[in-house]
Structure formats: C-alpha cells, structure tokens
Amino acid sequence: MAPLLRCLVITTTVLALQAPRTLRPKTLRQATQLEQLAEQTVLSIDTGDLNIIEQYAKGGLISDATTNPLFVAQAGTSGDARYVAFVDKAIAYAKANSGGDDVVSLAMDRLAVELGLEIVKLVPGYVSTEVDIRASFDTEESVRRARRIIAMYEAEGVDRSRVLVKLAGTWEGIEAARILERDGITCNITLIFGFAQGVAAAQAGARLISPFPGRVKDWHAANGGAPTYEPDEDPGVVVVRRIYEYYKKHGHGTICMPASWRPSRGTSDPSYAVDEILALAGTYLCTDRMTIPPPLLELLASSDEPVPRKLEPARAAAACADAELVYDESSFRLAMNADLAATTKLAEGINAFIGETAKLQAAIEAKV
Numbered sequence: 269m270a271p272l273l274r275c276l277v278i279t280t281t282v283l284a285l286q287a288p289r290t291l292r293p294k295t296l297r298q299a300t301q302l303e304q305l306a307e308q309t310v311l312s313i314d315t316g317d318l319n320i321i322e323q324y325a326k327g328g329l330i331s332d333a334t335t336n337p338l339f340v341a342q343a344g345t346s347g348d349a350r351y352v353a354f355v356d357k358a359i360a361y362a363k364a365n366s367g368g369d370d371v372v373s374l375a376m377d378r379l380a381v382e383l384g385l386e387i388v389k390l391v392p393g394y395v396s397t398e399v400d401i402r403a404s405f406d407t408e409e410s411v412r413r414a415r416r417i418i419a420m421y422e423a424e425g426v427d428r429s430r431v432l433v434k435l436a437g438t439w440e441g442i443e444a445a446r447i448l449e450r451d452g453i454t455c456n457i458t459l460i461f462g463f464a465q466g467v468a469a470a471q472a473g474a475r476l477i478s479p480f481p482g483r484v485k486d487w488h489a490a491n492g493g494a495p496t497y498e499p500d501e502d503p504g505v506v507v508v509r510r511i512y513e514y515y516k517k518h519g520h521g522t523i524c525m526p527a528s529w530r531p532s533r534g535t536s537d538p539s540y541a542v543d544e545i546l547a548l549a550g551t552y553l554c555t556d557r558m559t560i561p562p563p564l565l566e567l568l569a570s571s572d573e574p575v576p577r578k579l580e581p582a583r584a585a586a587a588c589a590d591a592e593l594v595y596d597e598s599s600f601r602l603a604m605n606a607d608l609a610a611t612t613k614l615a616e617g618i619n620a621f622i623g624e625t626a627k628l629q630a631a632i633e634a635k636v
C-alpha cells in the first residue's frame with residue numbers, strides 16, 4: 269500500500285476510535301497528534317500479542333509487525349492454548365525436517381515463523397523475524413539461518429518480499445545482510461545505537477534499520493549526561509537524525525525506522541513521553557517509518573497539539589555535515605569502540621535477547 273494511502277487509513281481509524289470526539293463535526297475538530305504524525309510517517313506497533321496486532325491491523329492502524337526473542341519466548345512459554353499449538357507444530361515440523369540438523373534450534377526458528385505466518389495474514393506490510401541472536405558474531409551461520417527462515421516462509425506461500433530478517437547491528441550481522449540482500453532477502457538491522465552502525469548497514473544495502481533513541485538517552489543519563497534534554501538535543505534524537513540526514517544526503521535507500529522511546533524532558537509531565545517521537549517525526553524530522561507501542565499511540569491520539577514538520581528529506585540532506593564514509597571491519601570496530609553508548613547498548617541488547625532465547629530453548633527442550 270502506498271504510504272499516503274496507509275496514512276489515510278490510519279486517520280480514518282483514529283476518528284472512528286474516538287467516540288466522544290466524533291460528536292463534533294470532523295471538519296471543525298483539530299487533528300490529533302497521531303493523525304498528524306500518520307500523515308508524515310508510516311506507523312507500526314511493537315508487540316508480539318497476536319490479539320493486539322489483530323485489533324490494530326483490523327482498524328488499519330498498522331502496516332508492519334515484528335517478532336523478537338522476547339515475544340517468541342513469551343509465546344513459547346505461555347500456557348495460552350493458541351501458542352501451545354504453535355509450539356507443538358514447530359516441534360513436529362523440526363522432528364520431521366531437521367535432516368540431521370539440531371532439532372531444538374530448528375524448532376525455535378520454526379516457532380518464530382509460525383508466529384510470522386499468523387502476523388502476515390493480519391498486516392499488509394512487512395513481518396520481521398529474528399535470526400538466532402546467538403549467531404550475532406557469525407556471518408556464515410546468520411546467513412544459513414536467515415535462508416532457512418525464508419525457505420520456510422516460501423514453502424508456506426509467503427514471498428520473501430513480505431519478510432524482513434532481523435539481524436543485530438554487529439559487523440558480522442551487517443555482513444550477513446550484505447550477502448542476503450543480494451538474493452532479495454530483505455533485512456532489518458536492529459539494535460542500532462550509533463552512527464557507524466547506521467552507515468555500515470546502508471553501505472551493505474540493508475533494507476531497514478531500527479535505531480533505539482530511548483536507550484541511547486538511557487546510556488547518557490547513566491554516564492554523566494544531563495537527566496533531561498530539550499527533545500531536539502536528546503542524544504538519542506541526535507544520533508537518529510544524523511543517520512537519517514546521512515541517508516538522504518548520500519542517496520541511501522535504507523529505511524530509518526526508530527523504536528524505543530523515552531521522555532526527553534523527564535517524567536514531570538506525562539505528555540513528555542512522546543518527546544522523542546515528535547522530535548523525530550514531526551517537530552524536526554520526518555523519519556521514513558516508526559515503531560510505536562500501544563500506550564504511546566493512545567497518548568498521541570489524545571492530544572491535538574500541533575506536530576509541525578520542520579524538516580523534509582531534501583532539507584535533511586542539506587543539513588547533513590557528514591562526508592560519505594566507507595567502513596571496513598577494522599575501521600567499523602574502531603568507530604564502535606569510540607562510541608561507548610553504542611558499544612555498551614549493543615552488548616546489553618544482545619545479552620538480553622540471549623537470555624530470552626535461553627528460556628525458550630529450555631521450554632522447547634523440555635518438550636522435544
């Protein structure tokens with residue numbers, strides 16, 4: 269669906285959801301922040317709960333959805349009958365199709381695909397499926413697992429153009445994306461916290477990156493930065509804006525899709541919860557796409573403060589002060605090493621997903 273059409277769908281839905289407000293004639297009502305935002309960027313919701321995805325997708329509110337080790341582990345370890353059935357299916361599949369490979373890891377990949385096959389029926393856009401996070405420093409294994417995930421989707425009639433394989437923003441993950449993208453396997457490079465990761469992912473031709481401005485702000489808050497910032501100066505906003513401007517100036521088609529949001533100005537006012545969203549979407553910069561969790565979508569829908577769009581792609585390109593960079597492994601690692609926020613948050617993010625993956629592995633092993 270064209271972005272504009274999606275925006276129109278989102279706008280209509282929001283109007284329909286807000287029962288009390290529809291008492292006023294539509295034309296006299298101020299657009300909510302969510303409606304204004306939806307005109308500027310494609311929105312997705314971050315949740316593994318199929319019921320929530322279904323609810324929002326039915327209303328046309330989301331275009332893409334994603335699974336991650338946390339969601340898959342929650343599904344795999346929940347007692348919910350619907351998810352138990354997916355786990356049983358995944359194990360049966362793995363037993364029948366492992367061909368000598370490790371049954372448990374195939375069952376884990378299959379479970380992520382089972383969830384993805386459901387999500388693909390609910391949303392019109394992309395579904396993202398995580399490659400085993402434990403392969404984050406192994407290009408060859410990442411490529412093998414990604415190809416296997418795509419083969420499972422395609423065997424079920426879902427074309428690779430609907431799927432993004434998620435890889436961590438390590439050198440090895442980004443190199444895997446370079447190989448996969450050549451075969452039309454599109455990649456979502458996640459756990460992006462630094463400029464060098466954004467540059468390297470684009471250089472490798474990744475379809476999409478997911479930077480996490482909120483966690484970048486967390487790092488600065490915990491390491492001598494200010495406790496609060498003006499949204500435009502929030503270090504998380506600054507890094508995403510810098511990557512976005514770089515893409516526009518140097519002609520990279522990689523989609524910049526931030527997720528993970530914190531209140532730049534602190535928690536003294538509940539409306540500050542959407543500071544980073546507004547700083548990146550409307551008030552300063554329009555990113556290509558955005559992932560927003562349900563509570564923040566609701567907050568945006570409840571405000572009709574203006575969301576001015578200060579920066580267009582062309583103006584972003586003009587604002588970029590970075591020359592085109594070409595990283596090799598050594599210069600990438602040096603740049604990451606110099607960026608302690610990115611290095612630390614990347615390590616923490618991978619470790620957290622490894623923890624979730626281990627829980628899921630234990631649950632599956634108990635059933636195999």
Ligand SMILES: *[C@@H]1O[C@H](CO)[C@@H](O)[C@H](O)[C@H]1NC(C)=O
Binds near residue numbers: 333476478
């Ligand atoms: C890409 O992955 C990120 C991180 O998990 C997620 O927030 C985002 O929604 C994904 N994008 C798409 C289009 O699935």
